Amino acid sequence: MTIRALHVASELYPLLKTGGLADVVGALPPALIELGADARVLLPGFPAVVAGLSDLQPVARIGDRFGASNVSLARGTLPANGLVVYVIRAETLYDRGGNPYLDAEHVPYGDNAQRFAMLGWTAAQIAQHLDPTWAPQIVHAHDWHAGLASAYLKAAEREHGKPAARTIFTVHNLAYQGVFPSHQFGQLGLPADFFHMSGVEFYGQMSFLKAGLFYSDRITTVSPTYAREIQTLAQGGGLDGLLSQRSHDLSGILNGVDYTVWQPTTDSLIAAHYTDTRLAGKRACKTALQERFHLAQKSDALLFGVVSRLTEQKGLDLLLAALPEIIKRGGQLVVFGTGDPALENGLQLVAQAHPESVAVELGFDETLAHQIVAGSDVIAVPSRFEPCGLTQLYALAYGSLPLVHRVGGLADTVVDASLENIADDLATGFVFERFEPEALTAAIRRAFALYARRTDWKATQRRAMRQDFGWGASAERYLALYRELV
Template identity: 75%
Template sequence: MTIRALHVASELYPLLKTGGLADVVGALPPALMEHGADVRVLLPGFPSIVAGLADLAPVAALEPRFGARDVRLEYGTLPANDVGIYVIRADSFYDRGGSPYLDTAQVPYGDNAQRFALLGWVAALMAQHLDPDWKPDVVHAHDWHAGLAPAYLKAAERRHGKPLAHSVITVHNLAYQGIFPAALFGQLGLPEDFFDMHGVEFYGQLSFLKAGLHFADRITTVSPTYAREIRTVAQGAGLDGLLRGRAHELTGILNGVDYAVWSPAEDDTIAATYTAAKLSKKGVCKTALQARLSLAQKSDALLFGLVSRLTEQKGLDLLLEVLPEIVKRGGQLAVLGSGEPALEAGLLRVAQAHPDAVAVQLGFDETLAHAIIAGSDVVAVPSRFEPCGLTQMYALAYGSLPLVHGVGGLADTVADASLENLADDLATGFVFHHFEPVSITAAIRRAFALYERRKDWKAVQRRAMAQDFGWGASAQHYLALYRELV
């Protein structure tokens, strides 16, 4: 049988992206379709999403809910790959300035609970034939924004007295839980007994993510190691007890890379295309990056790249602490990102002190992101914790050796250039295992040491570029999960 799956999320690449969630929601549905599934996506009607769809047509008018007026469901297609997209048109909720979650002053919208309750509620209605022509077998919610979908589905099944659809929730980052005051529970329209420690209640408040984790039939995370880590007190963010209790229904499935977007052989945004067999053109990308960022034009300087949110979660405080080690050894650092003001200021201070060696560009620029991944010798991903991480997989594809903290998906995708791994042809990057200066400094020293042995460096580059983290294998894992449920 053909399995019909509805993916429910707040963003999707290339229409709207604030992080890796958008990349997954943009790439996984078409990968599942290639394996025979019938997949559609439900999104809030943010302006860039509505503007990016073809052939938008009305599906259903909805009753006013959660304070939203004139709510309707529309359906269109993503021109790039013909994935079907449902959008919730509620302009009073979604047609705003600022980001999808924050106003222009970078403060979360005061009605975010209602805005994303509407997303979960409509997802449950889809399992009740809101679209007369299509009904999902599986409702697949992504992160806290869609966390109420499994709860609304269970509430609807209670009313109907029968199963309506199976549900899956994928945790992309347990640190973001969608926590709101308990006083809002009455506005959600859920059964009273759902406000319980075995439900949506979380230390006296509401947690949208906890609702999903409790009510969904199955839970997935975006890497096998992260699935183990979130069952511990250290990384469980207060939900480790629930997750340990559901360990047999929790699966880690590694995210994939869209190699149609991230391939050095076909990337028309970089200074020169190259392959593992012809790595010399990678040097052209390095020279172009140094010129673009006004770094010293030194082909033999070990160039570290960083494309990241500038937050403590991403380990930027640790990198800042050991940055003098990179500069002292004659290395360079190219940074693209934005985030916590103290980290931005710290990086800018080092760049001002060492303009030939350190360049920082605040904000996000997709073309510059590709240029840094292609032009760097090493790409740093020193995260405190990392559910999956895509940057290190992009870096591997471009032969830019990742330097990573051995946690989550970073541990699952990068093999350290230890003497043993080099001897066994396994090394693909540099891994440090303790989140402390001495550990990351040792990994940085290994990078400089290997860079001096150019033949060995190129061998590791080629091995890195041979890794295959495409969406094909991940899609098969998800499809197997759907089949177990259906």
């Protein structure tokens, strides 16, 4: 039996990407299709989405909903792989350039509740045959933007007496909860009693994320360790009680890497190709990176790379405090990303004082991200919390040893280069336990110590590159979950 699954999300790589969510939504449905499922995706009709799809055909007229008129549903395909994508055409809600969530002043759009209620509502309609030719058995919603899908399906089930589809909600980052003022609840078209502590109500407001957690049949998150962490007061974001109550419905399934995109043997964006047995190309990537950032051309300098949002969540305040250690030991650091102005300024000041050792560039560009991952010796991901993290998985594939805080998906994917782990042929990077500058500094010193032992360093590099975090195993686990529900 072929299982029909609709993935509901706000972004999808390569059409639109603001973070790791897009990578997952771009890679998981094709991986499920390879295993024999019939997986499709529903997205809001943002300009980049509409422009990037081929063969767009009208599917259904929706009319006036959530303050938008002449809304319709269209269906197209992703040119790269033929993935079927449904798009909500609602110009007044979605036809805005730039960031899909924020205006030019970086303030969330005032009508985000309506914009993403439309996404959840349409998913529920597709499950009830809005497309006469196809309806899903599983509606798989991702993050708060799609959180209302299961609430609308639950409301429809109450009306018709049977569920139109079973629902799964995946939390990619519990810190983003889609919280809106309670007075907007009336615009959602949900039954009045859904605004309740057992429902979408969240400390007097409403939360789309909570709706997804409460009304879905199953909850998943993006690593086994994060699934445990979000049931604690420290990392539960006010939802730990609900998550603990539903712990039997909650599982952690690690995100995968799309190795067709992240593979040093074939990557067209990097200076030279290389493999785990022939690493000469990696040296060429390092030289090219030092040139690109005007760092001292020293092949033996230990080069640390950061590709990240520059925020406290990502532990960049910790790295800033530990930077003197890297400089003192003759290391180098390349930082690429944007975020908190105070962190941006702090890093730029160090770069101005030590231009031969530290370089900072603000922005985001997929090509440069690949070049930094390939050219660095170490990729630092010192996050305060990290649901899964993809950067450390890319780093492993490129033999750039990840330096990580033991938390969330970072704890599940990187093995510390302690003496015993090196001896047992297990080490793949550097892991620090406590979230404090001293612990990070100690891990940085371990990286320098291993780098001085060339044979052990190369062995650890090769071991890192042989790790397999492809989507195959994770897609199998999602498919097993779908089968259980259907």
